[in-house]
Amino acid sequence: MAALSMPTAVAAASGWGSELLNALEAGVSPEPALAAARQRAARALADRTLPSRRQEAWRFTDIAPLLAINPAPLAPAATSGSILPSAAAGVVRLLLDGLGDPLAGVTLPAGLETIPTAALEALLQDQPRDLGADDFSKDRSHEPSSHAAASAGSEAPWSGLLAAATAGRLLALRVRGVVEPTLELVSDAASAAGVLPLRVLLILEPEARLELLQVHRAAGASLTTVLVEARLGAGARLSHGLIGEGGGPAVLLADLAIDQQPGSHYAFTSAVAGWALSRLEPRVLQSDGGATTRLRSLQRVDGRQIADQHSQVRFEGPEGELDQLHKAIADGAGRSVFNGAVAVPRAAQRTNAVQLSRSLLLSDRARIDTKPQLEIVADDVKCAHGATVSRLQSEELFYLQSRGIAAATASRLLLRGFCGEVLRELPAAASIWQPLAMVLAEEAPRP
Amino acid sequence: MIRPEAPVLLEIRDLHASVADQPILHGVNLTIRAGEIHAVMGRNGSGKSTLSKVLAGHPAYTVTGGSVSYRGEDLLALAPELRARRGVFLGFQYPVEIPGVSNLEFLRVATNGRRLEQGAEELDTFAFEDLVRERLAVVQMDPAFLERSVNEGFSGGEKKRNEILQMALLDPLVAILDETDSGLDIDALRIVAGGVNQLATPDNATLLITHYQRLLDVITPDYVHVMAAGRILRTGGKELALELEDRGYDWVDAELAALAPQPVEVG
Numbered sequence: 001m002a003a004l005s006m007p008t009a010v011a012a013a014s015g016w017g018s019e020l021l022n023a024l025e026a027g028v029s030p031e032p033a034l035a036a037a038r039q040r041a042a043r044a045l046a047d048r049t050l051p052s053r054r055q056e057a058w059r060f061t062d063i064a065p066l067l068a069i070n071p072a073p074l075a076p077a078a079t080s081g082s083i084l085p086s087a088a089a090g091v092v093r094l095l096l097d098g099l100g101d102p103l104a105g106v107t108l109p110a111g112l113e114t115i116p117t118a119a120l121e122a123l124l125q126d127q128p129r130d131l132g133a134d135d136f137s138k139d140r141s142h143e144p145s146s147h148a149a150a151s152a153g154s155e156a157p158w159s160g161l162l163a164a165a166t167a168g169r170l171l172a173l174r175v176r177g178v179v180e181p182t183l184e185l186v187s188d189a190a191s192a193a194g195v196l197p198l199r200v201l202l203i204l205e206p207e208a209r210l211e212l213l214q215v216h217r218a219a220g221a222s223l224t225t226v227l228v229e230a231r232l233g234a235g236a237r238l239s240h241g242l243i244g245e246g247g248g249p250a251v252l253l254a255d256l257a258i259d260q261q262p263g264s265h266y267a268f269t270s271a272v273a274g275w276a277l278s279r280l281e282p283r284v285l286q287s288d289g290g291a292t293t294r295l296r297s298l299q300r301v302d303g304r305q306i307a308d309q310h311s312q313v314r315f316e317g318p319e320g321e322l323d324q325l326h327k328a329i330a331d332g333a334g335r336s337v338f339n340g341a342v343a344v345p346r347a348a349q350r351t352n353a354v355q356l357s358r359s360l361l362l363s364d365r366a367r368i369d370t371k372p373q374l375e376i377v378a379d380d381v382k383c384a385h386g387a388t389v390s391r392l393q394s395e396e397l398f399y400l401q402s403r404g405i406a407a408a409t410a411s412r413l414l415l416r417g418f419c420g421e422v423l424r425e426l427p428a429a430a431s432i433w434q435p436l437a438m439v440l441a442e443e444a445p446r447p
Numbered sequence: 448m449i450r451p452e453a454p455v456l457l458e459i460r461d462l463h464a465s466v467a468d469q470p471i472l473h474g475v476n477l478t479i480r481a482g483e484i485h486a487v488m489g490r491n492g493s494g495k496s497t498l499s500k501v502l503a504g505h506p507a508y509t510v511t512g513g514s515v516s517y518r519g520e521d522l523l524a525l526a527p528e529l530r531a532r533r534g535v536f537l538g539f540q541y542p543v544e545i546p547g548v549s550n551l552e553f554l555r556v557a558t559n560g561r562r563l564e565q566g567a568e569e570l571d572t573f574a575f576e577d578l579v580r581e582r583l584a585v586v587q588m589d590p591a592f593l594e595r596s597v598n599e600g601f602s603g604g605e606k607k608r609n610e611i612l613q614m615a616l617l618d619p620l621v622a623i624l625d626e627t628d629s630g631l632d633i634d635a636l637r638i639v640a641g642g643v644n645q646l647a648t649p650d651n652a653t654l655l656i657t658h659y660q661r662l663l664d665v666i667t668p669d670y671v672h673v674m675a676a677g678r679i680l681r682t683g684g685k686e687l688a689l690e691l692e693d694r695g696y697d698w699v700d701a702e703l704a705a706l707a708p709q710p711v712e713v714g
Contacts, residue, residue, distance in 0.1 A: 394506065399543040400553070402503050403613060404531035404560035413556070417547025417596065 017050055020071035020166065020195060030168040033117045034199075037124040041164035044156070051158050060337040060369040061308045065276035066251050069223045074098065074194035084188060085432045091213075093184040094171065096198050102171055102185075111179035111210075115172040115203065123172070123201065157281050157310075160255030163227035167199035175208040175236075182211040182429040187226070189218035189250065198226040206233035206261070211427045212240045216254070218275075219247035229257045232264035232291070240268045241426040245438045246275030256282040262290030262317065269296040269425040271435045272307055279308040289317025289348055295324040298422040300439050301334025301366065308337040315348035322353040327422050329415065329439075330359065330366035341373040342383065349380045357387040360418060415440055448482040448649060449669045455480050456518060456652050457502075457621050463512035464501045471497040473677035474513065479621065482649040486663055486688060487656045489674035490696050495656045496540060498674070499625040503537035504530050517621070531557075532564040534651075536619035540626040542606040545597035550609070553597045554579060558616045565618070582615040586642045604635035611642040622646070623654045628662040640665035660692040675699045 021042055030038050051058040074097075087093040092109055094102040103114065115123065156164070171185070189196050196218075204210060216224050232238055244252050252275050260266055272278050284293050299307035313322050328336040336359060344351045359368045372385040392414050400410035416436060423435050436442075457479040464472040471494050479485055489495045501508045502515065504527035515522040522530060545553070558578070559569040570578060583590060586608040598606050607627055614622055624643065628636055643666055647653055655662060663671070663685065671687040672679045680702060681687065 393543075395543050396545050398505055398527065399539065399545070400557075401527040402505075402531055402537050402539075403553070403557035403617065404528050404564075405553075405556055406528045406560075407526070409556065410528075413548050413553070414545065417545060420547045 016067050016071050017045060017048075017162075021045070023072040024166055024168075031170060033120040033124065034167070034170050036121070038165060038167070041161050045158075045161045045165045048158055048161065057157070057310065057339075060335070061277070061279065061306055062335075063277065065249060065306065066223060066253075068249060068276075069195065069221055069251055070193050072194045074189055074192050074196045074222055084186060087184060088182075088429050088432050090181050091184045091429045092181045093186055096169075096171065096185055096187040096200075098167065098169060098187075098196050098198060101169070108173075109179055109181045111175060111177045111208070112183065113174050113176070115174050115201070120170070120172050120201075123203070156257075157255055157283075159225060159253035159279060159281060160227050160257065162253065163197050163199055163225040163255060166195065166197035166225065167227065168197070170199045170201060172201040173203070175202060175204045175210045177205075177207070178209040179211070182213055182427050184213045184215065184429060186215045187217070187224055188215075189220060189222040189224055191220035192218075193221040195223045195225065198224070200226070200228045202228070202230040202238070204230065204232045204236035204238055204264075207235040208233065209237045210239070211429070212238060213427045213429050214240075214242040214254075215245070215433055216243070216252055217245045218250035218252070221249045223251045223253065225253045227255045227257070229259075230266075231259045232261060232266060234261040235263040236261070237265045238267070239427055240266065241430050242268070242270040242272075242280070243426070243430060243433050243435055243438070244270070244272035244275065244278055244280075245433070246273065246278060249276045250274075251276055252278040252280075254278075254280045256280070258282065258284045260284065260286045260291035260293065262286075262288050264291045265294075266291070267294040267296075267425070269422060269427075270309075271298045271419075271423055271426065271439055273300040273439045273441065275305060275307065277306045277308075279310065281310045281312070283312040284314070284322075286313075286315045286317065286320040289315050289320040289351065292321045293323070294425075295322070295326075296422045296425045297325075298327045298329075298419055298439060299336060300329040300331070300441075301336050302332040302441065304333050304335075306335045306337070308339075310337075310339045310341075312341040312343070313353070314343040314345075315351045315353075316345065317347055318349045318351070320348060320351050320353075322351075322355070324353075324355040325422065326355075326357045326370075327418065328357075328359040328368060328370070329362060329418070330368050331362040333363070333365040333367075335366070336368045336370075338370040339373060340371070340385075342375070342385075344374075344376040344378050344381050344383060346377045348378045351378060351381040351383065353381070353383045355385040357385075358418075359387075359389045360415075361389055361391055412440070412442075448484075450480065450482055450649075453480040453482050453649070454518075455516075457522075457654075458516040459502075459513070460515070461513035462498075462501070462510065462515060464497060464508050464510050466497065466508050470511065471508075471677050472501065475674075475678055477672065477679060479652045479654065481620075481652055483669045484647060484653045484666065485655065485670045485672065486668040487654065487672045487674055487679075488658065488688060488691060490699070491658070493674040494677040495674045496625055497677075499537055499623045499654075499656055502530075502535065502623055503527060528560070531617070532560050534561075534564075534618070534620035536614050536617055536622045538607075538610040538614060538622065538624040538627050540629060542598045542601075542610055544599045544601075546599050548597050549593075550595055550597050551576075551579070551593040554593070554613065554616055557613065561617045579612075579616065582612060585615045585645055586611045587638050588612055603630035604632065604639075607631060607635065607639050608642070611639055611646075615642065615646055620651045621654065622651065623656065625656045626658065627655070628657055628659065636661065637665060660688050663688045673699060675703055
């Protein structure tokens with residue numbers, strides 16, 4: 001791939017998307033409720049060029065690992081060989097393989113119900129106003145408020161469109177009241193090659209409560225592309241975790257479109273490591289302000305891996321709150337990218353937003369690009385941001401060594417401390433996935 | 448406790464050291480036997496903190512000459528963590544905050560490293576909790592501090608107490624306490640000094656590095672050394688500290704000036 005001249009590379013790149021769409025065309029037909037929405041997304045996708053580093057939103061992120069994936073559906077048999085830890089007590093696990101019905105044989109707990117086809121068509125019809133990256137900075141406060149679901153909108157991010165255009169199944173659930181068990185959504189492409197598109201829609205009724213844990217694993221030449229949309233009614237609370245455990249050439253693209261009504265609380269914590277390329281795009285819209293959003297993310301790169309976190313939070317009304325902490329560890333010749341966009345238009349008076357990015361650079365060949373992107377029009381707001389990039393602190397290391405702790409152990413303790421600040425905010429059910437060992441690429445301790 | 452027949456724990460001979468190519472120590476000589484409490488006093492920049500960092504093996508300091516023998520072994524050849532495991536302890540003037548690392552876990556890993564060296568068995572989580580709760584009493588520390596990150600958000604006094612707690616757990620043979628009294632109010636000073644006194648035995652030794660007499664009101668030293676311009680200028684008993692308190696450090700300058708040409712730089 002590297003040897004190709006520029007025009008050939010571009011041709012190969014634009015071919016990748018259409019090849020994938022063609023391959024899917026010939027494959028399984030989607031659920032009826034999804035068919036029209038998928039077509040719309042496919043048309044929108046066809047109008048887009050593939051992401052490239054000439055686009056601002058992909059400036060630091062080379063998609064070469066994506067183009068190396070065979071643009072064809074993941075072979076169905078290949079996923080069955082994966083070994084998953086048993087679900088923890090108090091967890092309802094749904095396996096997402098893009099083909100089978102994740103609800104087959106599952107009794108949904110009280111508070112969770114499927115959305116009937118007719119209602120689903122209406123929900124997907126709902127032409128969403130999106131938070132598209134391309135015109136994120138545009139002040140759209142004059143426009144009527146509507147849902148954030150960016151799936152079919154022409155300005156949705158490329159990765160979300162890709163999932164919307166290619167997912168043959170949609171897991172759509174309505175949440176009422178307090179759901180006691182944690183809902184765990186698991187995909188494991190294991191060593192299979194090809195593309196695994198996944199799509200999830202959650203409608204949280206007012207005052208509903210849910211704890212959600214997404215786990216995506218892959219180790220082969222595969223792309224897991226996932227679109228999760230969640231709409232939180234007034235006073236609803238969604239505690240959302242995402243664990244992305246990659247390996248080898250595997251690629252993860254995750255687009256999360258979250259719409260919050262006033263009084264709702266959304267907490268999202270992610271831990272991602274091991275992917276040749278990963279890109280997470282949590283996009284939160286507080287449609288009328290007055291909600292609280294808490295974002296925690298941790299990513300680690302080593303070798304030649306690329307991890308990219310592009311978050312967007314937009315306040316469309318007053319008195320919204322954001323508390324965001326992003327952490328990254330870059331080792332080897334890895335590349336870590338963070339772009340944290342926060343938009344506070346005129347309508348969003350008395351917004352209180354804090355964004356911090358802390359990165360650890362463990363190697364001279366690694367690279368970290370971190371960028372806060374605060375766009376503040378309202379005048380009566382508190383918005384703070386900060387970014388640090390550092391090495392392991394030599395005074396901290398010496399302090400630990402002076403207590404008899406060997407340099408290697410001391411480094412590991414410091415790294416664990418660094419990660420712990422984010423990982424402890426994952427839903428409790430996450431512990432069986434041993435996120436700390438995953439992020440630090442350590443031998444997982446025997447339970 | 449001075450016993451001429453007690454074994455020598457630490458023997459510093461003509462020690463020269465520099466930081467960032469700036470010479471700081473210009474030939475320190477000091478012999479410490481088991482059971483002794485030594486105090487090194489001196490102005491800021493006299494080299495006393497450098498001495499403590501060099502003994503603990505801080506990587507920013509380079510030894511340019513001389514030797515340090517610890518129980519007959521070349522201390523300077525050991526990595527910092529090995530010095531600690533063999534029983535050399537440095538109480539920091541400014542204990543470092545380590546966010547995200549639990550104080551309890553840190554103390555357990557450190558204690559077990561030392562125990563292995565002593566030929567004792569490692570303590571599991573439960574056995575260690577018992578030990579640490581018992582040792583907390585030495586510095587009257589609230590067990591809640593165990594659950595917090597190492598020194599994070601601790602007050603100055605809490606940090607110093609945490610240092611003495613570590614000393615109580617690591618059971619060192621030579622404890623070097625660098626300005627342990629700085630930043631302490633009188634109550635905290637009593638608690639910290641009380642901890643040091645409880646931990647002093649005929650088998651170990653303590654090297655107090657301090658600027659003020661007030662620490663020596665509560666911990667009685669066997670020897671007081673006055674440091675200036677990177678060397679020990681005078682050695683005496685506890686009355687020397689009182690003399691310093693009385694006369695200040697000005698006589699040190701006079702004494703220095705009377706000596707042969709001195710390097711003028713101080714750290």
